[in-house]
Amino acid sequence: MRGVILGGGFGTRMRPVTEAINKHLLPVAGLPMIFHPINSLVEAGIKELLVVCGGNCSDGFLTLLKDGKHLGLERLYYTYQVGAGGIAEALALAEDFITKDTEPFAVVLGDNIFSDSIKPQVKYYLDHHKGTAQIHLISVKNPQDFGCPKFEDTKLVDIIEKPKDPPSNYAVTGLYFYPQDVFQIIKTLKRSERGELEVTDINRAYLKQDRLHYRFLEGEWTDAGKWDSYLRANLVMSKDG
Numbered sequence: 668m669r670g671v672i673l674g675g676g677f678g679t680r681m682r683p684v685t686e687a688i689n690k691h692l693l694p695v696a697g698l699p700m701i702f703h704p705i706n707s708l709v710e711a712g713i714k715e716l717l718v719v720c721g722g723n724c725s726d727g728f729l730t731l732l733k734d735g736k737h738l739g740l741e742r743l744y745y746t747y748q749v750g751a752g753g754i755a756e757a758l759a760l761a762e763d764f765i766t767k768d769t770e771p772f773a774v775v776l777g778d779n780i781f782s783d784s785i786k787p788q789v790k791y792y793l794d795h796h797k798g799t800a801q802i803h804l805i806s807v808k809n810p811q812d813f814g815c816p817k818f819e820d821t822k823l824v825d826i827i828e829k830p831k832d833p834p835s836n837y838a839v840t841g842l843y844f845y846p847q848d849v850f851q852i853i854k855t856l857k858r859s860e861r862g863e864l865e866v867t868d869i870n871r872a873y874l875k876q877d878r879l880h881y882r883f884l885e886g887e888w889t890d891a892g893k894w895d896s897y898l899r900a901n902l903v904m905s906k907d908g
Contacts, residue, residue, distance in 0.1 A: 668712070668713050668771065668772060668773060668793065669713065669715045669716070669717070669764065669765060669772045669773070670708045670713040670715070670772060670773040670774070670775065671716070671717045671718075671758065671761045671764065671765075671772060671773070671774045671775075672701065672704055672705065672708075672716060672717070672719070672774075672775050672776075672777050673719045673754060673757045673758065673774065673775070673777055674689065674691040674701055674718055674719060674721070674728065674777035675719050675720060675721030675722055675747075675748035675751065676690075676721060676722055676748075676751045676757075680892060680893040680894075685722070685723065686723065687723060687724065688723060688724045688727065689720070689722045689723055689724045689725060689727060690722075690778060690892060691720075691728075691777040691778060692724060692727045692728070692731065693891075693897070695780060695891055695897070695900050695901050695904055696900075696901050696904035696905045697905075698904075699731050700777065700778060700780075700891055700900075701718070701728070701731070701732070701777045703779075703780050704775040704776070704777055704779055704780075704781075705732075705735075705738050705740070706738070706739075707775065707781050707784070707785050708773060708775060708785075710784055710785075710786060711773075711784065711785050711786040711789040713773055714739065714740050714741040714742070715740070715742045715743075716735065716740055716742075716744070717743075717744045717745070717746060717761050717764040718732065718743065718744070718745050718746075718777075719746050719747075719748050719757045719758075719760050719761065720745060720746075720748070721747055721748035721749065721751070722751070725747060729745065746760045746761070746764075747760075748760060751863075752858075752863055752864060753858075753859070753862075753863025753864040753866070754776070754863075754864070754865065754866040755853050755856055755863075755864035755865060755868065755869055756853075756863065756864040758774060758849070758853065758866070758869075759850060759853045759854075759864075761774075765847055765850070766847070770846055770847035771793075771796050771844055771845060771846045771847070772845060772847075773789065773842070773843070773844050774842070774843040774845065775841060775842050775843075776841030776842075776890065778841070778890050778892040779840060779841035779888070779889075779890050779891075780888065780889050780890070780900040780903060780904060781840075781884070781886065781887075781888050782886040782887040782888070782903050782904070783884070783885045783886030783887075785803075785842060785884075788801070788803060788842070788844075788882055788884070791882060795880070796844065798846050798848075798878060799873070799879065799880055800843065800845050800870065800873040800878060800879050800880070801844040801880045802816075802826075802839050802840075802842075802843055802870055802879065802882075803839070803840045803843075803882050803883075803884050804816060804837045804838065804839060804881050804882070805837065805838060805840055805884045805888045806836050806837055806838075807836065807837065807838045808836075810830070810833040810835060810836055810837060811829060811831065811833050812829060812838075813829065813838035813839060814826050814828050814829075814838065814839035814866070814867045814870070815828075815830050815833045815834060815835060815839070816834070816835055816837050816881065817834035817835060818834070818835060823881055824874075825874070826839060826870050826871055826874065827867075828859075828865060828867040839870070840884060840888050840890075841890060842884075843866070843869075843870070845869075849869060852869055852872045852873070853869065855872070856868050856869070887903045889903060
């Protein structure tokens with residue numbers, strides 16, 4: 668199983684710092700932010716990665732990550748996202764990296780921090796995926812800030828992006844497992860009102876096809892893409908370290 672880490676974008680919610688440096692290169696608990704999702708994937712047994720970089724100071728990824736061997740990787744590849752067209756647009760750049768011989772694969776947003784191992788989630792997916800996608804949920808205090816799942820009893824019936832009236836207290840985290848045909852789905856997407864190709868629309872497409880499963884994560888999670896959650900990420904990882 669291969670992995671893709673998305674580290675593009677301009678980090679607008681963390682300006683002015685991100686006018687000079689890509690947010691994924693900022694320190695979290697003494698390590699560059701992007702080291703944390705890499706460590707999560709490596710610990711789960713995923714050791715061939717593609718990093719989608721972009722924004723400011725993109726050369727910093729190569730300086731820090733090099734060939735990835737010092738991080739436990741066997742192979743590390745890079746590609747560049749021009750602009751900030753959304754998570755799904757960034758993921759589309761991985762199409763040549765993911766082939767029929769390497770499917771399925773994991774996707775992690777480069778600002779996502781997980782306190783607990785994701786290895787059980789990887790194992791479950793590999794044992795059960797059979798052409799499905801898998802998203803990962805966790806209870807949060809502010810579900811209106813994320814993709815939020817809607818349930819009927821325990822059945823997932825919809826995912827709403829940043830809902831004004833959240834249908835649950837859960838957030839869809841930035842950890843996704845997909846089969847290779849995700850790239851065909853991306854090609855059918857239309858841009859949202861903010862001009863981006865949304866990952867929520869990928870997941871809703873799989874849900875419509877009855878090929879989307881969900882799992883609940885243990886431990887703590889945060890995306891470190893704005894200052895309050897960046898502070899929380901440092902506290903979580905400092906405590907666990």
